[in-house]
Amino acid sequence: MFISRFSKSFILPLIMLLVTACSGPQPPDLPAQTIAPLQSEGTPAPLIAPTATPMEPAAVDTEMAEEDELLRLWAESGVLSPFEMPGVAVGAPESTPVCGNELLAGYEAPDSEIYLTLQYEQPLIPAAVNLVLKAMTDSISRVEILNTKTGLGREIFTENSDRSSGDFPVNDCTIRIQLPVDVDFEINSILIGFNDLAAASLLDAVELVGSPVIYAEPLVYWRVPLKGRAVSLAVDPLNQVWVSTEPNNVLKFDVEGNLLEEFTAPSNGRISDLAIEAAGDLVLSDGEFGEYIILSPEGEKARGGGDAPTVEVAIGPGQKNVYMLGELAGLYYLLSYLPGTGEIINPLPLDGTAYTALAFNSENQLFTLRDKDGFLVEIDALTGLEINSIPLKGYDEGGVLPEDLAIDREGNYYVLFTSNDDNAAVKIYDPDGFFSRSFGTLVDQPVNDWQEGSYYKPEAIALTPDARFAFIIDGYGETNYLTCLMLRTD
Numbered sequence: 001m002f003i004s005r006f007s008k009s010f011i012l013p014l015i016m017l018l019v020t021a022c023s024g025p026q027p028p029d030l031p032a033q034t035i036a037p038l039q040s041e042g043t044p045a046p047l048i049a050p051t052a053t054p055m056e057p058a059a060v061d062t063e064m065a066e067e068d069e070l071l072r073l074w075a076e077s078g079v080l081s082p083f084e085m086p087g088v089a090v091g092a093p094e095s096t097p098v099c100g101n102e103l104l105a106g107y108e109a110p111d112s113e114i115y116l117t118l119q120y121e122q123p124l125i126p127a128a129v130n131l132v133l134k135a136m137t138d139s140i141s142r143v144e145i146l147n148t149k150t151g152l153g154r155e156i157f158t159e160n161s162d163r164s165s166g167d168f169p170v171n172d173c174t175i176r177i178q179l180p181v182d183v184d185f186e187i188n189s190i191l192i193g194f195n196d197l198a199a200a201s202l203l204d205a206v207e208l209v210g211s212p213v214i215y216a217e218p219l220v221y222w223r224v225p226l227k228g229r230a231v232s233l234a235v236d237p238l239n240q241v242w243v244s245t246e247p248n249n250v251l252k253f254d255v256e257g258n259l260l261e262e263f264t265a266p267s268n269g270r271i272s273d274l275a276i277e278a279a280g281d282l283v284l285s286d287g288e289f290g291e292y293i294i295l296s297p298e299g300e301k302a303r304g305g306g307d308a309p310t311v312e313v314a315i316g317p318g319q320k321n322v323y324m325l326g327e328l329a330g331l332y333y334l335l336s337y338l339p340g341t342g343e344i345i346n347p348l349p350l351d352g353t354a355y356t357a358l359a360f361n362s363e364n365q366l367f368t369l370r371d372k373d374g375f376l377v378e379i380d381a382l383t384g385l386e387i388n389s390i391p392l393k394g395y396d397e398g399g400v401l402p403e404d405l406a407i408d409r410e411g412n413y414y415v416l417f418t419s420n421d422d423n424a425a426v427k428i429y430d431p432d433g434f435f436s437r438s439f440g441t442l443v444d445q446p447v448n449d450w451q452e453g454s455y456y457k458p459e460a461i462a463l464t465p466d467a468r469f470a471f472i473i474d475g476y477g478e479t480n481y482l483t484c485l486m487l488r489t490d
Contacts, residue, residue: 069211069212070127070209070210070211071122071124071209071210071211071212072207072208072209073120073121073122073124073207073208073209074090074091074092074095074120074205074206074207074208075089075090075091075118075119075120075190075205075206075208076090076119076120076121076391077090077118077119078090078116078117078118078119079116079117080104080114080115080116080200081113081114081115081116081117082110082112082113082114083107083110088101088116088200088203089101089116089118089203089204089205089206090118090205091205092205093132093168093170093171093173093204093205094170094171096171096204097171098171098172099132099133099134099170099171099172099173099174099202099204100133100134100173100201100202100203100204101200101201101203101204102201104197104200104201105197105201107197109196109197113193114193114194114195114196114197114200115142115191115192115193115194116191116192116194116200116203117189117190117191118189118190118191118192118206119148119188119189120188120189120190120208121434121435122188122212122435123147123186123187123188123212123213123434123435124186124187124188124208124209124210124211124212125183125184125185125186125187125210125211125212125213126145126181126183126187126208126209126210127180127181127209127210127211128178128179128180128181128207128209128210129143129145129156129178129179129181129190129206129207129208129209130176130177130178130179130206130207130209131143131176131177131179131192131203131205131206132168132170132173132175132176132203132204132205132206132207133173133174133175133176133177133202133203133204134172134173134174134175134201134202134204135174135175135202136174136175137198137199137202139194139195139196139198139199140157140192140193140194140195140199140203141193141194141195142155142157142191142192142193143155143156143157143179143190143191143192143193144156144157144190144191144192145181145183145187145189145190145191146187146188146189146190146191147185147186147187147188147189148188148189148434149188149430149434150185152185152187153187154181154183156179156181157179166178171204173204173205181210186213187208187210188434190206190208192206213437215437215439217439217440217453218439218470218485218486218487219485219486219489220452220453220483220484220485220486221257221469221484221485221486222256222257222483222484223452223481223482223483223484224253224257224259224481224482225479225480225481226243226245226251226473226475226480226481226482227245227249227480228245228246228247228249228480229245229246229475229476229477229480230243230244230245230459230460230473230474230475230480230481230482231244231245231246231271231272231273231459231460231473232244232271232272232273232274232459232460232473233274233459233460233461233462233471233472233473233482234274234275234276234282234462235276235462235463235464235465235471236276236280236282237276237280237465238280239254239255239464239465239469240252240253240254240255240260241253241254241255241462241471241482241484242274242276242282243274243473243482244265244271244273244274244284245480246270247270248264248265248267248270248271249262249263249264249265250262250263250264250265250271250274250282250284253482255464255469255484257482257484265284265293266293266295266300267284267286267291267293268286268288268289268291269286269287269288269289269291270286270287270288271284271285271286271287272285272286272287272310272311272312272313273285273287273310273311273312273313273358274313275313275314275315276315277294277315277322278315278317278318278319279296281294281295281296281301282294282295282296283295283313283315283322284313285305285310285311285312285313285324286305286310287309287310287311288309289305289306289309290305290306290307290308290309290310290324290326290335291303291304291305291306292304292305292310292313292322292324292337292339294322294339301339302339302340304322304337304339304342305322305324305335305337305344307326307335307344307347308326308327308328308333308335308347309326309327309328310324310325310326310327310335311325311326311327311332311355311356311358312324312325312356312357312358312368313325313358314358314359314360314366315360316360316364316366316381317360317362317364318364319360319364320338320339321336321337321338322336322337322338322339323335323336323358323366323381324336324337324358325355325356325357325358325368326347331349332349332350332352332353332354332355333347333348333349333350333384334347334348334350334379334381334384335347335348336348336381345382348383348384349384350368350379350384350386351385351386352370352372352373352375352377352386353370353372354370354371354372355368355369355370355371355377356368356369356371356402356403356404357369357402357403357404357405358405359405359406359407360407361407361411362407362409362411363411364381365378366378366379366380366381367379367405367407367413368405369392369402369403369404369405369415370389371401371402371403374391374392374400374401374402375389375390375391375392376389376390376392376402376405376413376415376429376433377389390429390433392415392420392427392429400417400419400420400421401417401418401419401420402415402416402417402418403416403417403418403458403459403460404416404458404459404460404461405461406461406462406463406470408463408467409465409466409467410431410467411430411431412428412429412430412431412436412467413428413429413430413431413433414426414427414428414461414463414470415427415428415429416458416460416461416472417442417458418442418457418458419442420442422438423441423442424438424439424440424441424442425438425439425440425441425442425454425455425458425472426438426439426440426461426470426472439485440453440454440455440472440485441453441454441455442454442455442456442458443455443456446479448479449479452483453483455472455474455483456474456475456476456479457474457475457476458472458473458474459473459474459475460472460473467487467488468486468487468488468490469484469485469486469487470484470485470487471483471484471485472485
């Protein structure tokens with residue numbers, strides 16, 4: 001079960017695995033494409049204001065603030081059904097000048113249930129859910145937490161008699177309702193049901209508080225120094241690792257880190273990227289003259305292009321066309337060539353202002369990174385148009401600079417960063433664009449050297465076909481490395 005973060009329609013086709021303890025009849029007239037709500041036996045009492053004067057935040061909130069491992073996330077997307085209205089209760093209360101959603105006042109009350117589906121960038125094991133409202137209401141009927149990948153969920157509103165409210169004077173918001181949560185599984189979605197539109201219009205933001213699952217850092221299998229600045233990286237079907245370094249050197253290593261071959265690339269300019277085509281031949285791109293060069297074990301097999309200086313090169317699984325990301329006068333183009341024919345699809349201008357990386361997944365879908373604003377983008381290889389995109393940062397992040405991209409056979413995205421909010425070198429996103437985990441540490445301004453497992457100005461990432469090993473090149477000046485990481489021990 002999944003929700004695609006690439007979807008622009010905001011229709012969330014989910015099939016939920018209902019938790020037995022929370023299952024029950026589905027409310028009438030729910031659209032087939034929406035989430036079937038989890039219900040406890042009987043009808044839950046509405047969420048009402050306590051009779052006492054609004055109090056200070058409960059002790060649970062103070063304890064949370066003292067625990068560094070707890071994260072606080074605001075919703076990244078919110079869709080109000082049955083209207084399929086996007087952007088509801090998204091972001092922090094400070095992100096909008098007013099509290100709530102005044103637009104809902106102009107809508108007619110629907111016949112079916114009104115409910116809000118919120119999605120969060122990172123799954124957490126939840127400790128609390130905090131609702132921020134313009135005013136207290138007694139018409140919130142249910143609050144549920146969900147894991148959209150596994151289908152696990154819990155109706156936390158009816159299970160939590162220990163809830164509290166407190167003043168929350170941000171913009172014209174006044175109330176925060178705190179719902180403690182005690183489950184042992186990750187969640188990335190919250191559902192909130194309303195008895196009427198007036199209650200829905202009062203909700204401004206929903207905070208998910210919890211702990212991320214801590215993953216062990218992958219083992220650094222080996223690390224070898226490189227002569228010259230590392231430029232690009234590729235892995236062939238035999239798990240041989242190809243690296244280019246300045247000026248136009250190409251090195252081949254085996255999976256154990258032994259240097260097998262070294263030669264000077266037959267380039268008229270400078271090598272900007274490497275790729276491997278289906279037969280295992282090496283494909284080079286020339287960053288100055290825009291040529292591609294295909295090298296087989298017997299020597300140069302084909303050469304072409306030359307229409308624009310190139311940044312990246314890629315070939316889809318089973319494809320013959322060579323795709324290149326070109327840059328000319330500050331504009332970016334997708335260039336496609338059929339080797340041996342001189343055939344080229346007209347240079348296709350790309351929508352964004354700056355791109356880096358170019359990679360196909362196993363289904364021949366083409367992806368790149370908009371490095372200036374931090375987006376992972378799917379590009380139509382025939383038109384150059386952006387089909388879908390997802391942000392690689394949250395609402396409160398800044399300085400997010402993705403550098404390179406690798407995709408495994410399962411469709412998971414391994415994004416290499418030179419800068420982000422938590423100094424993670426690599427962040428993994430699942431095929432639907434949800435953050436999964438991270439590994440590696442970015443280093444700022446090392447004097448001469450840095451520890452294994454940390455990276456300074458990382459340049460490229462590549463995976464073995466079975467995604468058991470990952471390779472990263474990094475460095476600056478006279479100090480450059482190729483690192484092999486064992487992602488799996490099987």
